[in-house]
Amino acid sequence: MKIFKNILLVTVLSFFGTGCTKWVDYDPMETYEIVADVYFQSPNDYEAALVGVYDPLQWMYLNILIGDIASDNSFSGGESATDVIGIQQIDNMLHTPDNENLTSIWKFCYEGINRANYLEENKDKLEFDRKDELYGEVSFLRAYYYFELVKFFGDVPLFTSRRLIATDSGTLTRTSASEVYAQIEKDLQVAIDVLPETQSQKGRATIYAAQALLGKVYLYQDKFTEAASSFENVIGMFGLVNNYGDQFLKTGENGPESIFEVQYSNESEWYDWEFTPQGTEGNFGVIHNGPRAFNGDDYASGWSFNIPTTDLFNSFEDGDTRRDPSILDIVAFATNTGATYAEGYKHTGYFNHKYIPRAGESGAQTELNYLTNYRAIRYADVLLMAAEANNRGGIDESKAQGYLNEVRRRAFGDNDHDILKTGSALTQAIWDERNFELSMEGHRFFDLVRTGEAASKIDGFVTGKHELFPVPQQEIDISSLSQNPGY
DSSP states (O other): OOBOOOSSSOOBOOOOSSSOOOOOOOOTTOOHHHHHHHHOOSHHHHHHHHHHHHGGGGGTHHHHHHHHHTTTSEEEESSSTTTTHHHHHHHTTOOOTTOHHHHHHHHHHHHHHHHHHHHHHTGGGOOOTTHHHHHHHHHHHHHHHHHHHHHHHSSBOOOOSSOOOGGGTTOOOOBOHHHHHHHHHHHHHHHHHHOOSOOSSTTSOOHHHHHHHHHHHHHHTTOHHHHHHHHHTTTTSSOOOSSGGGGGSGGGTTOTTEEEEEOOOOSSOOBOTTSTTTTBSSOTTGGGGSOEEEESSSBOOOOOEEEEOHHHHHHSOTTOTTHHHHEEEHHHHHHHHOOEEEOOTTOOSEEESTTOOBTTOOOSSTTTOOOOOEEEEEHHHHHHHHHHHHHHTTSOHHHHHHHHHHHHHHHHSSSTTOOOOOHHHHHHHHHHHHHHHHTTSSOHHHHHHHTTOHHHHSTTOOTTTTTSOOOOHHHHHHHOOOOOTTO
């Protein structure tokens, strides 16, 4: 069932199979229990509803853009200072509770949670093969959505047993981040107990995706022993691709380094410009990252948002093969190929090369139907998180160095750039390496916040305020939720 609603305001949609359907308004007085009794009659009905729980993953392009724009990695870009004003405000650390982009993140995450809870409500209506595994996927996805919420907003309303309905309006309260984390851990443990090592359909959660995410959740809470243990279950089960840049090409999707990847398709090329990002099967985020009015080979025009800084480009060591696959030097490219483009707002001469619009990789509606998957959890990320957990937890410095240097050896193609530091110097080296390896993938802001480096690296960052984003004002107006400090 496709259900899209504000966390409090109910709009219910029609049931669906594996693709997108038209969205229709529904009376908020609906008795969805009757609908469920009619619908959940076969295993296929549960499978179709599960696809609906995955669906909001495809809408979360803002989470990724903001992860770099809010950091020191990139500028807002766009056409002008008023182009998508919410992103411009975040770039300048001037965002407020009325920011529409942050409100969208709140809505989309809770949409995913509501869909997961809808399946939980109807869990006992039918017994069938694969039921435990299916509900393991549900638990993983709910954990994923709650983790995004707690990263952005801290304390958030927590509910797990049912969907919210219209009569819940005005009744919600914020649950402490520690309790939300506890629920995330619980959901991931449930998922780990029942998920398989591999899935026949790409993009579905596996035991390794759940173990990797659980390790990350522990790391965000400085639970280093637990994090290291969880990551150890994943290490050795995947591998680094030989050529760093290959994994970000279409041919590199769902490769040996991919632990969890958000899938996009344009098989039906369905889209609705009035209903983005939900009104598309493609990756709406990709079009944001391309050069404006581009004319040339290899790439396609975009909207020039999320512009890498010159400092980021220059921070890579000589010989680091990750720089050029991560950041496109459009000036050099245009000089070498004769390509042309128009400069956008805050132009630096650089573009996000990992998620750039590439020629021939979109469908009927170019802007909305890009096929590019989002590599949500990569093996290199797990190695670096495991290195950090072993180092900061005082567990095994040798392992920490080994995992760090495994990533660096791929980057430089030799052992000459190995790092043999220990203690706090090794910690800093691991943190620095995370940005060389993961830059422009949406992780940077949250890494800087959790490691305490944000105030020293992000212009305009106010300690005690900007570690979290503001709770959307409309949620405060409806339920009198408390606001985060400083907003």
